[in-house]
Amino acid sequence: MSSAEAQRFVEVVTTVTESVKSQGKFDPKALSSELAAAEMTLAGETLRWMVGKEVKITTDGDVYGRKWDTETFESVLDAVLEREYQKNLIYQAVKDGSTSVRDINEKIGLDLERISYLLADLEKTNKVEFTGMEDSKPVFAVL
Amino acid sequence: MGNFEPRIVAFLCNWCAYAGADLAGVSRLQYPPNIRTVRVMCSGRVDPLFVLEAFKDGCDGVLVAG
Numbered sequence: 346m347s348s349a350e351a352q353r354f355v356e357v358v359t360t361v362t363e364s365v366k367s368q369g370k371f372d373p374k375a376l377s378s379e380l381a382a383a384e385m386t387l388a389g390e391t392l393r394w395m396v397g398k399e400v401k402i403t404t405d406g407d408v409y410g411r412k413w414d415t416e417t418f419e420s421v422l423d424a425v426l427e428r429e430y431q432k433n434l435i436y437q438a439v440k441d442g443s444t445s446v447r448d449i450n451e452k453i454g455l456d457l458e459r460i461s462y463l464l465a466d467l468e469k470t471n472k473v474e475f476t477g478m479e480d481s482k483p484v485f486a487v488l
Numbered sequence: 489m490g491n492f493e494p495r496i497v498a499f500l501c502n503w504c505a506y507a508g509a510d511l512a513g514v515s516r517l518q519y520p521p522n523i524r525t526v527r528v529m530c531s532g533r534v535d536p537l538f539v540l541e542a543f544k545d546g547c548d549g550v551l552v553a554g
Contacts, residue, residue, distance in 0.1 A: 346504055346505055346508050346553065346554075347504050347508070348503065348504050348507030348508055348510075348511065349508070349511065350504075350508050351508050351509075351511035351512035351514075351515050351517055352512075352517065353508065354505060354508035354509050354511075354512050354519070354553070355512050355517045355518070355519040357551070357553060358498070358519045358520060358523055358551070359519055359520060361496060361523075361549060361551050362494065362496060362520040362522045362523070362549075364549075365494040365496055365522075365548050365549035366492060366493075366494050368548075368549075369492065369548075370492060370494070370548055371543060371546070371547070371548045371549070373543060373544050373545070373546050380540060380543060380544055383540055384537065384540050384544075387535075387536045387537050387540060388537055
């Protein structure tokens, strides 16, 4: 909006207030691990690397000289961020005591195969370690 | 839920939305008193982490206007 659009400002504030009102009160305590995972994702280097490269890749092209259109780049960025967010949710779940794949699945609802796959990735980047077997279940801990 | 008054953090750009809000005040236009304004020199200054921080501190909504 421009500085002359007082009426537009009033409309936007009214619409936003009505929308937030209808969605009800936000409880940060109930969503603390989701918030922590989102914060890790947004503060992480992956997002900054990708956003920093966006203009170059969509105008000059990547290292192979291929120029990407903005939609393609942004869909890849979305997929990368979703993956980072899921990894960080798993990290938070392990930190909060869900140490086996099945416990993590019960806590965050992601399917078992995806959790195992992302746990392997977390292990590779030294965020989570495999600590041994317990009742024939592999158990993990955060580093 | 009838009397729920949400707290909304509004990040307003100094050059457009903030000036718009100012004009709304000068023109005596009515709007909901639920927003808490944070003036920024450009809406591009707003880091996604600011939005999360606001939610962590217990606000119910965030508005970024530029």
